[in-house]
Amino acid sequence: MTAAEALRLAVPRLHSAGVEGAARDARVLLAHALGIAPDRLTLHLPDEMTEPQAVIYEAALAAREARRPVAQITGKRLFWGLPFRVTRDTLDPRPETEALVAEALARPFLKVLDLGTGTGCILLSCLKGMPMARGVGVDLSPAALTVAAGNARDLGLEDRARFLESDWFAKVGGAFDLIVSNPPYIAAAEMPGLAPEVRDWEPHLALTPGGDGLDAYRAIARGAGARLMPGGRILVETGPTQGPAVAGLFRQAGLGEVRILPDMDGRDRVVAAVKPGAADRCGCA
Numbered sequence: 001m002t003a004a005e006a007l008r009l010a011v012p013r014l015h016s017a018g019v020e021g022a023a024r025d026a027r028v029l030l031a032h033a034l035g036i037a038p039d040r041l042t043l044h045l046p047d048e049m050t051e052p053q054a055v056i057y058e059a060a061l062a063a064r065e066a067r068r069p070v071a072q073i074t075g076k077r078l079f080w081g082l083p084f085r086v087t088r089d090t091l092d093p094r095p096e097t098e099a100l101v102a103e104a105l106a107r108p109f110l111k112v113l114d115l116g117t118g119t120g121c122i123l124l125s126c127l128k129g130m131p132m133a134r135g136v137g138v139d140l141s142p143a144a145l146t147v148a149a150g151n152a153r154d155l156g157l158e159d160r161a162r163f164l165e166s167d168w169f170a171k172v173g174g175a176f177d178l179i180v181s182n183p184p185y186i187a188a189a190e191m192p193g194l195a196p197e198v199r200d201w202e203p204h205l206a207l208t209p210g211g212d213g214l215d216a217y218r219a220i221a222r223g224a225g226a227r228l229m230p231g232g233r234i235l236v237e238t239g240p241t242q243g244p245a246v247a248g249l250f251r252q253a254g255l256g257e258v259r260i261l262p263d264m265d266g267r268d269r270v271v272a273a274v275k276p277g278a279a280d281r282c283g284c285a
């Protein structure tokens with residue numbers, strides 16, 4: 001069978017399984033099976049598929065019919081222009097999280113702490129953009145930390161990134177001029193309404209802290225002052241309706257210059273704050 005014929009059969013299958021963007025996903029998975037970049041696919045559509053390619057494509061389609069996310073099937077996701085390995089133990093990095101990275105890189109920093117690092121996408125993108133900086137990525141999931149460490153190696157950042165199993169700040173020492181986090185923030189009541197790709201396949205620990213969805217921000221707000229240098233910044237991603245509540249938690253914790261920033265779609269996405277006090281001696285906070 002040619003790749004074009006396989007693609008023609010795949011699209012209605014994914015469509016019947018309720019996959020949004022069935023044609024796009026069928027193409028990405030076909031490129032994965034052929035071992036080529038998706039933008040090269042058109043060139044290869046007339047080619048006969050080999051038996052191993054057909055087997056890989058069939059397995060990928062079956063997984064997608066079961067609503068497994070494409071990034072978990074291909075094992076990779078491009079974030080901030082960098083390739084990240086993604087597994088069932090990590091959140092699939094979302095494009096809206098790039099708003100947090102852009103804000104982090106808007107000012108210099110030397111020591112960054114990423115709370116709930118997952119694939120390491122925020123920490124490693126920040127380090128790529130700030131060549132003098134070093135950083136620590138923290139997660140409660142040892143399996144996610146293994147993926148993050150692998151991504152650091154693949155990106156040539158292993159000398160500047162360290163990973164630590166910790167419940168938020170519990171095992172973190174020292175002081176940082178930047179703290180970043182995209183913590184779990186979905187309220188317990190919202191979990192049943194999520195798309196199957198998220199609800200059934202992404203790690204529960206990465207999605208929700210339970211309750212009203214704000215518990216991780218409460219823990220982070222409580223601990224941030226002790227780990228930020230005077231003048232240091234904290235940036236957290238939030239759900240689009242959570243900005244004012246998280247801004248309130250930061251103000252109550254004694255943080256200043258609290259701002260709510262939008263993502264590329266204009267929705268509230270990042271809450272930024274600063275620890276009051278003089279900037280550190282290098283002037284980098």
Ligand SMILES: C[S@@+](CC[C@H](N)C(=O)[O-])C[C@H]1O[C@@H](n2cnc3c(N)ncnc32)[C@H](O)[C@@H]1O
Binds near residue numbers: 097
């Ligand atoms: C929403 S995911 C974000 C992952 C990654 N930073 C990103 O933006 O794609 C939240 C991460 O926080 C981690 N996490 C959840 N509870 C935690 C806790 N108490 N302490 C540390 N990390 C935690 C999860 O394992 C998950 O990797």
